[in-house]
Amino acid sequence: MVTKIAVFASGSGSNFEAIAEAITRGELDAQIELVVTDKPGAFVVTRAQKFNIPVLEIAPKMFATKADYEAAVVEALREKDVKWVVLAGYMRLVSDTLLAAYHNRIVNIHPSLLPSFPGKDAIGQAMEHGVKVTGVTVHYVDAGMDTGKIIAQGAIGVVEGDRESTEQQIHELEHKLYTQTLKQLFEV
Numbered sequence: 001m002v003t004k005i006a007v008f009a010s011g012s013g014s015n016f017e018a019i020a021e022a023i024t025r026g027e028l029d030a031q032i033e034l035v036v037t038d039k040p041g042a043f044v045v046t047r048a049q050k051f052n053i054p055v056l057e058i059a060p061k062m063f064a065t066k067a068d069y070e071a072a073v074v075e076a077l078r079e080k081d082v083k084w085v086v087l088a089g090y091m092r093l094v095s096d097t098l099l100a101a102y103h104n105r106i107v108n109i110h111p112s113l114l115p116s117f118p119g120k121d122a123i124g125q126a127m128e129h130g131v132k133v134t135g136v137t138v139h140y141v142d143a144g145m146d147t148g149k150i151i152a153q154g155a156i157g158v159v160e161g162d163r164e165s166t167e168q169q170i171h172e173l174e175h176k177l178y179t180q181t182l183k184q185l186f187e188v
């Protein structure tokens with residue numbers, strides 16, 4: 001049965017697009033019911049329009065509290081009967097309201113081999129440290145910063161000083177690993 005999902009993104013949305021393309025190719029039995037962005041006008045909105053997927057552009061500052069913001073998001077997800085929340089470059093901590101509504105049904109992708117280099121600019125952090133191997137992690141989401149239970153990881157070799165090629169390898173791996181992992185999760 002097709003799994004109804006929402007993809008959350010704050011920026012470019014290349015992971016969103018990779019998932020949408022995998023669905024179009026018939027590789028992932030899911031339907032993206034809604035894209036949610038906390039950054040109105042982010043490039044992910046343009047990408048979603050290309051696939052005719054509705055977008056909720058919702059800035060937390062429109063609400064008095066984070067709980068109110070998340071309650072509005074949960075209401076929109078329920079209206080669309082969304083079963084899984086897929087974070088794809090959503091640069092905000094998730095808290096109680098959303099976690100309670102989607103217990104063990106929120107996943108995230110992060111561009112490092114967690115628990116190393118959580119938070120922002122994980123690729124930069126890894127290169128700064130001089131690691132020779134880095135990678136990508138898909139994990140369940142809890143209230144911490146990139147701390148939930150790990151579901152899948154993939155590794156790449158780092159070309160010292162070459163951020164561009166490292167970033168490119170990371171993104172290529174993300175696009176493959178996220179789709180494969182979602183497929184496994186939704187088949188259970």
Ligand code: GAR
Binds near residue numbers: 012111119
């Ligand atoms: C991706 O590299 C994703 O792993 C990262 O943001 C990027 C979004 O790219 N997420 C995090 O760092 C979460 N802590 P995209 O907008 O092109 O999909």
